[in-house]
Amino acid sequence: MQRVYLYSRYERFWHWTQAFLILFLALTGFEIHGSYRLFGYESAVSLHNNAAWILIVLIIFTIFWHFTTGEWRQYMPTMENLRAQMEYYVTGIFRNAPHPTKKTTLSKLNPMQRLVYLGLKILFIPVMVISGIIYMFYRYQFDGAIQSLGFEDLGLVAAIHTLGAYILLAFVVVHVYLITTGHTLTSNLRAMITGWELLEEEEEEEERSI
Amino acid sequence: MKNIAPFVLSVILPLVVITIMLRDATRDNTILENLREEYSIPHIPSVDHSKHAELQRDFTNPHEITETCLSCHTERGKEVLGNAHWNWEREAYIEGRGVTYLGKKNLINNFCTGILSNEATCNRCHIGYGWSDHTFDHSNPLNIDCLICHDNSGMYDKARGGAGYPVPGLDFQSIVQQVGLPRKDNCGYCHFYGGGGNNVKHGDLENALLTASWDVDVHMSAEGAGLECSDCHTTRNHQMMGRYYGVSSDNSMRATCEDCHTNLPHVQKTLNEHAVTVACQTCHIPVYAKVNPTKMHWDWSTATDRRDGEPYEVLDTLGNLLYTSIKGDFHWRQNAIPGYVWFNGTADHHLISDIIGENDSVIYINTLFGEAGDPGSRIYPVKIHTGRQPYDTEYKTIIQAKLWDKDPGMGALWVDLEWEEALAAGMEYVGMPFSGQYDFIDSKMFLMINHMVSPSDQALQCEDCHTRTGGRLADIQGVYIPGQSTHSAIDFFGITMLILALSGVFFHAFLRFFASRKTNK
Numbered sequence: 001m002q003r004v005y006l007y008s009r010y011e012r013f014w015h016w017t018q019a020f021l022i023l024f025l026a027l028t029g030f031e032i033h034g035s036y037r038l039f040g041y042e043s044a045v046s047l048h049n050n051a052a053w054i055l056i057v058l059i060i061f062t063i064f065w066h067f068t069t070g071e072w073r074q075y076m077p078t079m080e081n082l083r084a085q086m087e088y089y090v091t092g093i094f095r096n097a098p099h100p101t102k103k104t105t106l107s108k109l110n111p112m113q114r115l116v117y118l119g120l121k122i123l124f125i126p127v128m129v130i131s132g133i134i135y136m137f138y139r140y141q142f143d144g145a146i147q148s149l150g151f152e153d154l155g156l157v158a159a160i161h162t163l164g165a166y167i168l169l170a171f172v173v174v175h176v177y178l179i180t181t182g183h184t185l186t187s188n189l190r191a192m193i194t195g196w197e198l199l200e201e202e203e204e205e206e207e208r209s210i
Numbered sequence: 211m212k213n214i215a216p217f218v219l220s221v222i223l224p225l226v227v228i229t230i231m232l233r234d235a236t237r238d239n240t241i242l243e244n245l246r247e248e249y250s251i252p253h254i255p256s257v258d259h260s261k262h263a264e265l266q267r268d269f270t271n272p273h274e275i276t277e278t279c280l281s282c283h284t285e286r287g288k289e290v291l292g293n294a295h296w297n298w299e300r301e302a303y304i305e306g307r308g309v310t311y312l313g314k315k316n317l318i319n320n321f322c323t324g325i326l327s328n329e330a331t332c333n334r335c336h337i338g339y340g341w342s343d344h345t346f347d348h349s350n351p352l353n354i355d356c357l358i359c360h361d362n363s364g365m366y367d368k369a370r371g372g373a374g375y376p377v378p379g380l381d382f383q384s385i386v387q388q389v390g391l392p393r394k395d396n397c398g399y400c401h402f403y404g405g406g407g408n409n410v411k412h413g414d415l416e417n418a419l420l421t422a423s424w425d426v427d428v429h430m431s432a433e434g435a436g437l438e439c440s441d442c443h444t445t446r447n448h449q450m451m452g453r454y455y456g457v458s459s460d461n462s463m464r465a466t467c468e469d470c471h472t473n474l475p476h477v478q479k480t481l482n483e484h485a486v487t488v489a490c491q492t493c494h495i496p497v498y499a500k501v502n503p504t505k506m507h508w509d510w511s512t513a514t515d516r517r518d519g520e521p522y523e524v525l526d527t528l529g530n531l532l533y534t535s536i537k538g539d540f541h542w543r544q545n546a547i548p549g550y551v552w553f554n555g556t557a558d559h560h561l562i563s564d565i566i567g568e569n570d571s572v573i574y575i576n577t578l579f580g581e582a583g584d585p586g587s588r589i590y591p592v593k594i595h596t597g598r599q600p601y602d603t604e605y606k607t608i609i610q611a612k613l614w615d616k617d618p619g620m621g622a623l624w625v626d627l628e629w630e631e632a633l634a635a636g637m638e639y640v641g642m643p644f645s646g647q648y649d650f651i652d653s654k655m656f657l658m659i660n661h662m663v664s665p666s667d668q669a670l671q672c673e674d675c676h677t678r679t680g681g682r683l684a685d686i687q688g689v690y691i692p693g694q695s696t697h698s699a700i701d702f703f704g705i706t707m708l709i710l711a712l713s714g715v716f717f718h719a720f721l722r723f724f725a726s727r728k729t730n731k
Contacts, residue, residue: 009217034678034693041672041693045480050229057228061221089718094725139483141474146486152583155690159697166704170711177715 006108007195011071014062015192021055022168029165052132059125074109075118082111093181103199120171124164131161245470249435253391260387269382272339272375273352278386280351287351289448295337295359297348298325302459304558305579313457318562318608320575320597320653321405321508326562327612327639330373335400342373343639356389359396363388368399371616394420394430397439405505413504413546413593414495414661426500427662442469453555455658456576461555461586467491487689489553489588491660492682493670497545498593498659503530507541509598511650514627521627536624538598548591548659550683552580562640566606566651573601573608575655582688589686591659598652600633604645612636 007015028048031038039047066072084100089112092100101110109117134157138149182188183198191197259265264282269275280287290296299313318324325332330342338353340346347353355374357366363385369377398417405411409418419430428434429442443452443465452465467475467490474482475490484493498504514535516522521535530542558577566573575597580587600609612635615622621635630646637644675681676693683691 009213010221013217013221032676032692034676034696037673041676045672054225054229057225061225094721096726096729139486141479141482145473146483148486152487152585153688153690154692155695155697158690158692158695159700162697163700163704166700166707169704170707173708173711173715177719180719 001198001200003196004105004199005195006103006105006191006197006199008069009195010065012192012195014058014065017058018055018062019172021051021058022172024051025055026165026169026172029161033162033165049136052136056129059129074107075114075121077114077118078111080111082115085110085112089178089181103197116171124167124171127160128164128168131157131164135161241472241475246435249437249441255390259389262387265383265386267383269386272355272357272382275382275386276339276352276354276356279356279389286448287354290337290354291349291351293448293450295448295450296354298336298457300458300460304459305556307558310459312459312559312561316562317457317559318575318610319456320573320595320599320655321411321505322613323510323599323608324562324610326610327636328614330616331371331614333374334368334370334372335403336374339374357385358399359392360389361385361396362390362393364395371614391438392440393438397443401439409499409502410505411595412657412661414498414659416499416502416504418501419661422501424665425668428665429663430661444469455557455578456655457559459557459559464555467494485588487588489590491591491658491663492550492589494663494666495548495591495659495661496664496668496670496674497547498591498662499544499546500662501544503528503542503544504546504593505540505595506543506546506593507539507596508537509539509650510600511538511598513538513623514629516627535627546593547682549594549656550589550686551578551592551656552582552584552587552686552688553578553590553592553658554580554584554587556580560608560653562608562610562642564607566601566608571652573599573651573653575653578656578658582686589683593657593659595655595657596652597655598650600629600648601651602637602645603647603649605643607642608651609633609644609648610636610640612639 025048028039028044028051030036031044032041032048038044081101088097088100091097099110101107103110134149135154138151138154138157139146140149141147179188179192180186182191187197262282264278269278276287294300294313297313298315299311301309301311304310304312314325316326322328322332329346333341337355337358338346339355340353355368355376357376358368365380366385367377367380369375398415398420401412401415402408402417402419403410404415409416419427422431424431424433429437430439435441440450443450445451449463451463451469453463471490473485476482512533515533516535522533523531523535524533526532526542531540533539556579558579560573560575560577578590578592600611601607602609611623611629611632612621613623613632615625618625620626621628621631623629623632626632629648633648634644634646670682673693675683675691678694678696681691681694683694689695
């Protein structure tokens with residue numbers, strides 16, 4: 001086994017800020033949805049909108065980071081080992097079988113992670129951001145009047161935004177559980193906090209990503 | 211740790227700065243301050259009428275006063291002859307009816323039901339002298355009562371049952387020397403007492419507005435803007451801005467909040483955006499009838515009851531009339547919460563000639579047009595006055611009853627207490643047939659709530675509408691209200707998915723736990 005610096009400072013900052021923001025957006029968002037009363041409606045809307053702006057800026061920074069570091073390649077989908085990874089969660093994990101995918105600095109994600117995270121990046125997060133921005137700006141004040149984006153009812157936008165929120169929450173539940181399936185129960189969590197994880201020896205020495 | 215500074219400078223600081231720049235920045239709003247300044251300048255009349263030679267005499271006949279007014283204000287008479295305060299009707303196009311000539315002159319309501327055959331008493335509130343029946347001459351400017359609107363002495367008064375003529379014994383010489391622009395008490399002389407008593411009809415117009423506190427009405431209160439009615443109901447050539455949809459039908463000449471406050475009055479943009487769907491009054495008049503109760507229900511069907519052969523009255527502990535033999539049963543409400551409806555500024559009315567449909571259980575005295583999705587429609591607060599009033603079961607029309615006469619035996623309900631004769635006399639006057647068969651039918655009337663605007667800190671709060679149950683707009687259809695509206699299929703799907711995810715995770719963890727215990731053994 002070898003101690004490897006897997007997650008750079010920015011990656012960890014991004015991950016934990018995004019995690020906090022998504023949970024906070026869910027908390028305030030479901031209050032706006034009318035599911036419960038916590039901050040009060042007006043505060044909930046204000047907190048939700050401000051958190052949304054922070055998340056959008058964070059996302060823009062992170063897109064930049066992905067491309068400048070080449071980390072975007074981590075999310076290229078692959079069918080290789082996908083079936084083995086699924087079988088591992090269904091059967092292998094109970095027999096203490098080895099992980100089917102080796103974690104390396106160049107390939108930090110198993111094929112299931114690649115697929116799910118790519119789905120988040122190119123489908124679910126953009127849908128939430130775009131529906132959220134439409135929600136905020138379906139009416140906007142400009143040029144001495146209230147302008148419209150061309151529709152008068154929020155129903156459809158709200159439906160999409162709410163559905164996306166439920167899907168993201170379900171992702172968080174499964175994600176939080178699956179990080180306990182590493183080498184030890186907490187090795188993945190530690191790695192995302194410190195950046196360092198104990199990995200099996202890599203076959204070739206690779207240059208570390210920044 | 212020595213790398214923390216560049217990280218903060220290159221990542222966190224720009225993130226914070228950009229986010230702050232994107233936030234909805236608040237700005238100063240000077241609209242309200244400018245209005246306060248503008249309306250704090252008192253009006254100084256250009257004329258002192260007590261110095262006019264023409265007015266240094268006494269008058270015995272009110273028509274002479276009008277003649278004297280018109281001798282200087284030569285064109286004003288023609289202006290008044292063309293206005294709705296004089297004619298009590300307007301030309302208006304109504305969807306489904308075409309061009310109509312409707313107004314208080316010929317419409318029914320569910321308070322005293324209508325003026326026809328009752329003009330001599332109802333038309334005490336006409337700005338003229340002598341409209342006691344059909345024969346009144348609307349083309350004679352000498353019939354105009356200038357004083358009811360322009361008396362600033364507070365001494366002028368019209369006689370009960372006098373068809374608009376003043377009470378006898380007034381000091382006309384003193385009164386005519388104190389004329390000026392209409393004040394609240396001039397307008398209120400009629401508009402506060404519609405329906406036969408203070409605040410009976412409108413609920414947001416009553417004599418408490420003469421001495422209103424800031425909490426009751428920010429505009430008319432002396433602690434607030436101290437406005438006169440005509441500051442908002444601006445008037446040019448005796449044409450007043452403002453509509454009452456108990457008698458009006460079209461979307462023109464309305465006096466609106468935006469006339470003064472603009473369409474962007476709030477500092478918070480979100481609130482300005484609400485005003486596309488929600489009228490100002492909806493949030494800013496959370497309750498009406500704040501000082502005295504208003505009538506909510508009038509049941510004519512119980513009228514004419516007698517005790518020991520005599521008519522009687524029943525009062526509640528606060529002195530409100532609950533029953534009177536001449537009018538029937540009443541319900542009153544104070545600090546009333548309005549109903550809310552879509553409204554686009556146009557309305558229809560149930561005409562006395564309209565046939566009641568076989569299945570109609572309720573007559574809509576007036577219908578406010580408007581619906582979700584119509585860009586001209588917004589959600590407005592209304593007082594909904596319900597009634598139960600006579601109709602002809604044979605001819606299926608609402609019946610206009612004759613209520614008042616100065617003499618007994620003329621068929622007047624309030625004098626003789628006989629329904630059949632009152633109905634027959636009323637319909638004969640109207641010129642419509644009466645079968646002699648009658649019953650009572652439920653009716654609804656919608657009165658817009660526009661006055662008694664509360665201080666901003668008492669306006670509705672977000673939660674008053676954005677709440678899952680019991681919101682102010684719970685009955686409003688056709689618009690998605692976050693916090694109130696839901697898509698039940700999406701909530702069902704989402705919650706089911708969350709439950710499945712959680713139970714799947716727990717089930718998996720449970721299996722892993724037992725598998726690892728087995729392996730360890």
